[in-house]
Amino acid sequence: MDNIRHTRPLAEGFWTVSDGGLSLLGHRCASCGEVFFPRRKHSHCPHCFRQTLEEINLGPEGCIVSFSIVMIAPAGEFYRGPVPYAYGCVDFPVGVRIKGLMARDDLDTLDVGITVTLTVETLYVSDEGMHVETFVFKPQKNAERKSDEAAKPHA
Numbered sequence: 590m591d592n593i594r595h596t597r598p599l600a601e602g603f604w605t606v607s608d609g610g611l612s613l614l615g616h617r618c619a620s621c622g623e624v625f626f627p628r629r630k631h632s633h634c635p636h637c638f639r640q641t642l643e644e645i646n647l648g649p650e651g652c653i654v655s656f657s658i659v660m661i662a663p664a665g666e667f668y669r670g671p672v673p674y675a676y677g678c679v680d681f682p683v684g685v686r687i688k689g690l691m692a693r694d695d696l697d698t699l700d701v702g703i704t705v706t707l708t709v710e711t712l713y714v715s716d717e718g719m720h721v722e723t724f725v726f727k728p729q730k731n732a733e734r735k736s737d738e739a740a741k742p743h744a
């Protein structure tokens with residue numbers, strides 16, 4: 590019996606695993622400093638038009654700036670994952686805002702301002718039995734909004 594789990598990424602080249610762990614892959618322009626995700630298909634920077642893009646690891650952590658919980662699967666074949674699911678924007682410290690799915694087990698803990706960690710989950714299993722994986726953002730344990738301190742009333 591074949592116990593090997595066959596996997597493939599939903600899209601190639603979005604993330605990498607190295608000694609430092611899981612990280613998204615992006616480009617940074619050495620001339621103007623702009624950061625891009627995913628990596629640019631063309632070699633020039635769309636802001637300064639120089640050909641000075643360098644591949645960088647964007648790191649494993651960011652901060653949720655917005656999200657939506659989707660209760661009904663969208664029409665068409667572009668999304669084959671489970672519902673409900675959450676999709677949102679995460680700011681990474683290197684200076685880039687990345688759109689992506691949130692970890693499906695943590696929908697109740699999602700909040701704007703909390704720190705999330707990059708992880709990879711199976712989005713769906715294809716008709717051929719292939720586990721199709723994508724990157725997702727998972728709230729850190731005991732995740733708290735960074736803005737909560739400011740929102741508390743003063744004693």
Ligand SMILES: [Zn+2]
Pocket residue numbers: 618619620621622623634635636637638639
């Ligand atoms: Zn540039």
